[in-house]
Amino acid sequence: MVALKKGVICYLRLDEDEAELAYDLAELGELLTNIDVETSETFVQQRAPDLNYLLGEGKILEVKERVDDGGIDAVVFNRELSPRQVKALEDLFDGVEVWDRTQVILEIFSRRALSREGKIQVRLARLSYLYPRLFGLGGVLSRLGGGIGTRGPGETKLEVLRRNTREQIHDLKKELAAVRANRAFLRRQREEEGIPTVSLVGYTNAGKSTLLNALAAGDQKVLAQDRLFATLDPVSRRVRLPSARYALLTDTVGFIKELPPKLKEAFGATLEELHAAHLLLHVIDLAGPYLEKQVGAVETLLAELGLEGKPLLKVYNKLDLYRGFLPEDGVAVSALTGANLDYLLACVEEALFPEYEAVLLVPFDRLGVVNRFRERLRVLGEEYLPEGVRLTVRGRPADLQNLKAKLGANK
Ligand SMILES: Nc1nc2c(ncn2[C@@H]2O[C@H](COP(=O)(O)OP(=O)(O)OP(=O)(O)O)[C@@H](O)[C@H]2O)c(=O)[nH]1
């Protein structure tokens, strides 16, 4: 068990939206839990952002009083703080850590990054966040790990630090460019193989990795966990579609409302992969209390990435936890229990290949079943055999899937 730190949240409210407030507080609390900080109190104020303290002076002194009473390790703000605010707040809270939402997310990402690429991306995001803040300087430095090198003639320590950071950013960008080139190469190779690609997108913790594991043809499992941003590195697995054709399914980093811009930039190469997908599966937590907010946030991010035009299928996940009306604009499944996954695969196939052919051996006493599908399926060939009729039919994968299921049942 890691020792929990205690933090207070300072929340600047810009409007009267109660639902927004409740959502943000729940989410920030959840983000903090993911870096082992427990929220002990919340201070909320509605006003225009203060240039020094984000919250107004009166409110911030209230927070200061609480912090001075002791037992608080961190003061956490719901918005990204400017360099000037970081400096002023660190001076005010003298010794107690000051965090903003961006730093909290950066911290989670850096704990999760495993691959070389993931680490480069997170490091780049951290240094880019840090760089403009090097001009005020405060305790923020010790947490963000800016490297200090040898001093050149006539340079102050601070100047060295800035130059070093600038150089590191430059180098990391170069490394990322190499990663990007390699990705493009692998993508072209895949395209030559002709396997269609499907990418999972969705809010963090919606169940993307669990779904990938449930659908993947082999048994190489990826990490799926009840924690935010469990996945940072894209992983692909082959998925067998109902017609026995294959698609390549890719899992990637989860989305969050107002993803810090520096992270969005750093993860550009990862997110760029989405452009190459033939189909996006938007995985949605059907059972969570914040479905609409999360769907909205994902759609905003997809639009920002220029992906509005992509074919997209909504997948409402965690059906096993849900008792209510089912949304009609997508497929409801449970990645955990496997419910409705066959139907999902049929829909994926339908989106990728609008129609396909199947050969079915229908026993004579089941021909009536086929008749019920006459309107939706085209019969291309009939061959009479002792055990039944061999039919070649053409139609949408979902209908064929359905027919096969009906033929299989009540034999
Ligand atoms: N009850 C239930 N739980 C599920 C289902 N699908 C996923 N979960 C759980 O939800 C949690 C998050 O699942 P992940 O697959 O890691 O979610 P993710 O979308 O990959 O999350 P990030 O990688 O953080 O973006 C895990 O604890 C899963 O066991 C489901 O259909 N039903």
Ligand SMILES: [Mg+2]
């Ligand atoms: Mg995941």
